[in-house]
Amino acid sequence: xxxxISFFLLVMLLxxxxxxxxxxxxxxNETQKVDWNRSIVETKSAPSTVAIDNxxxxxxxxKAFTDAGTIKSIMDFxxxxxxxxxxxxxxxIAKAAQLIENSFKTNGVSPYFSSYKDTLSNLETTAYNxxxxxxxxxxxxxxxxxxxxAHYDHIGIVDGSNGDxxxxxxxxxxxxxxxxxxxxxxxxxxxxNKRSILFALFSAxxxxxxxxxxxxxxxxxQDLDLYVMLNFExxxxxMVDKEYLLYMTGYELSNLADISNGYANIKFAGFLPKxxxxxxFKRSDNYPFHNIFNVPSQTYSTFDxxxxxxxxxxxxxxxxxxxxxxxxxxxxxxxxMEGIINAPTGEIRxx
Numbered sequence: 001x002x003x004x005i006s007f008f009l010l011v012m013l014l015x016x017x018x019x020x021x022x023x024x025x026x027x028x029n030e031t032q033k034v035d036w037n038r039s040i041v042e043t044k045s046a047p048s049t050v051a052i053d054n055x056x057x058x059x060x061x062x063k064a065f066t067d068a069g070t071i072k073s074i075m076d077f078x079x080x081x082x083x084x085x086x087x088x089x090x091x092x093i094a095k096a097a098q099l100i101e102n103s104f105k106t107n108g109v110s111p112y113f114s115s116y117k118d119t120l121s122n123l124e125t126t127a128y129n130x131x132x133x134x135x136x137x138x139x140x141x142x143x144x145x146x147x148x149x150a151h152y153d154h155i156g157i158v159d160g161s162n163g164d165x166x167x168x169x170x171x172x173x174x175x176x177x178x179x180x181x182x183x184x185x186x187x188x189x190x191x192x193n194k195r196s197i198l199f200a201l202f203s204a205x206x207x208x209x210x211x212x213x214x215x216x217x218x219x220x221x222q223d224l225d226l227y228v229m230l231n232f233e234x235x236x237x238x239m240v241d242k243e244y245l246l247y248m249t250g251y252e253l254s255n256l257a258d259i260s261n262g263y264a265n266i267k268f269a270g271f272l273p274k275x276x277x278x279x280x281f282k283r284s285d286n287y288p289f290h291n292i293f294n295v296p297s298q299t300y301s302t303f304d305x306x307x308x309x310x311x312x313x314x315x316x317x318x319x320x321x322x323x324x325x326x327x328x329x330x331x332x333x334x335x336x337m338e339g340i341i342n343a344p345t346g347e348i349r350x351x
Contacts, residue, residue: 064331065334066182066327066330068323068327071178071327074174074178074181075170075236075318075321075326077096078096078177078178079170079316079318080168083096084156084157084166085158085166085168085169086152086153086156086169087156088123088204093203097128097201097203100116100130100152100181100201101130103181104199107185107189108188108189108191109134109184109187109188110133112133112198113131116132118131118214120203120211121218123204123207123214127153127203127211128203129203129214130200131201131215132198132200133196133197134193135196136197137191137193138195138342141195141342141344142196143196144195144196144346145197145198145224145225145227146193146197146229146230147226147229148180148184148197148200148232148337149198149202149286150173150177150180150201150232150285151177151201151202151203151205151211152177153169153173153202153203154168154169154172154173154174154206155312158312158314160314166314167312167314168314168316168317170316170317170321171316172311172316173232174236174318175234175321176231176234179232179235179330179333180232181199181201182330183199183333183334187337187341192338193338193341193342194342195227195342200215202285209285209287212285212286212287212289216289216291217288217292220292220293226289226295227346228297229286229293229298230298230337232301233284233285233300234301234302235301235302235329236308236321236322237302237303237322238302238325239302240304240307242304244267244268245264245302245328246268246269246270246300246301247269247270247272247300247304248269248270248300249281249286249298250281250290251269251270251272251276253350254348254349255348255349255351257270259339259347260336263336263338264335266332268336272304274304274305280299295350296349296350302325
């Protein structure tokens with residue numbers, strides 16, 4: 001989440017409690033190994049057990065595409081100390097970008113530009129988004145695009161506590177990044193998307209939404225026909241005493257929440273008053289697409305101001321994440337994304 005958030009909000013945060021097999025293994029470091037053909041990470045430092053209850057992965061139309069173990073494997077790498085908090089332009093974020101790129105390649109998601117790396121034009125430091133592409137299958141709809149995005153950067157090394165200075169950024173926003181990667185894996189295997197999809201992982205969100213602003217401007221210059229932008233931000237822990245799975249920023253601005261709920265057949269997206277009070281609609285990577293394209297561009301999140309106390313702190317680590325919850329978010333999001341991407345007419349609109 002963008003660090004240009006109000007001081008009062010920050011005080012509240014701190015006081016709140018593959019059909020084609022690719023024979024390729026990515027060597028991460030001495031103790032970690034990712035094999036994207038099996039979606040397994042082996043690590044000596046990982047927690048000893050992960051409880052996986054198959055009966056709780058999904059409750060609506062969403063079938064169990066992913067599980068807590070798969071989610072954990074990605075999160076353990078993205079939020080590991082080796083990546084040093086994924087600061088924009090750092091060696092750590094470059095490792096995260098390589099992981100995302102390898103995942104796209106293995107799962108049949110092509111680069112949209114000449115490569116997966118989309119170098120930012122609005123930042124002196126060399127930094128890049130990672131952008132994958134699946135062409136639509138419908139000759140009438142494929143020229144309309146859906147962007148599914150999340151930022152993969154965080155704030156790097158900070159003033160810490162007890163000798164820990166790495167702001168690992170598990171919830172913010174390895175959780176959203178993992179969600180987008182898993183959605184890309186799903187659609188890459190199914191290839192059932194009528195509209196074209198861009199899977200965009202943004203850099204420099206923490207420096208003022210620079211990655212998403214750059215990409216939105218670049219796509220606008222290319223006259224891309226954008227249907228909707230769907231963003232995932234801080235989805236690592238469930239909300240407290242809410243009747244919906246996620247909330248949607250800018251809830252009242254469009255009918256996207258109602259559309260999402262219809263395709264999920266559960267209360268997938270709801271209204272969080274605090275999100276409106278603190279104008280979170282303008283605090284994440286949906287906002288540049290809203291400004292530049294003037295189409296529904298909104299964020300799904302589960303950070304509800306009571307369920308996570310480590311915003312921009314060294315305590316934002318994977319041990320605080322609920323992997324069963326994250327697997328449910330992905331599994332329930334699948335029919336929502338499918339419905340929106342494959343709807344025969346443009347049903348999403350600003351109010």
